[in-house]
Amino acid sequence: VGTNAPEHVVFLRNATEAINLVASGLDWKKGDRVLVSDQEHNSNLVVWQRLQRERGIRLDILPLSADGSWDAEVLERVLSRRIRLVSLFHTSNLDGRSLPIREIAERAHDRGAQTLFDGCQAAPHRPVNFDRLGTDFYALSAHKMLGPTGT
Helix, strand or coil, X not given: CECCCHHHCCCCCCHHHHHHHHHHHCCCCCCCEEEEECCCCHHHCHHHHHHHHHHCCEEEEECCCCXXXXXXXXXXXXXXXXCCEEEEECECCCCCCECCXXXXXXXXXXXXXXEEEECCCXXXXXXXXXXXXXXXXXXXXXXXXXXXXXC
């Protein structure tokens, strides 16, 4: 894991806490939209469902194909709905496939959306440099990289 801006790194107990910190740290307005995929880990789904009930945000779903591919045209169509935050996995806990997060982040930023990626399954298996990912937020659990529990 690397960065040229260590002051932007926050250590929390786990990725669930990190995702929840982002969710609670943004000033949500009724009707704000969050985009998740149809194959997210519960840590990146339940918090948005809660905000849907409590704050009136809207949850949009990006469908992913069974073979692990994603459709850029579908992403663009969904992003045109004025998504405020794109919150997706980097590498799936279900099947190990990875999304091209730099490309997704660029497309989201072009539409004015912020990005959050769950890197729990990616970080233990590939170099992760926050400066090169192009994302606003990246959550991971260091214990999955043989770090101590609670990091």
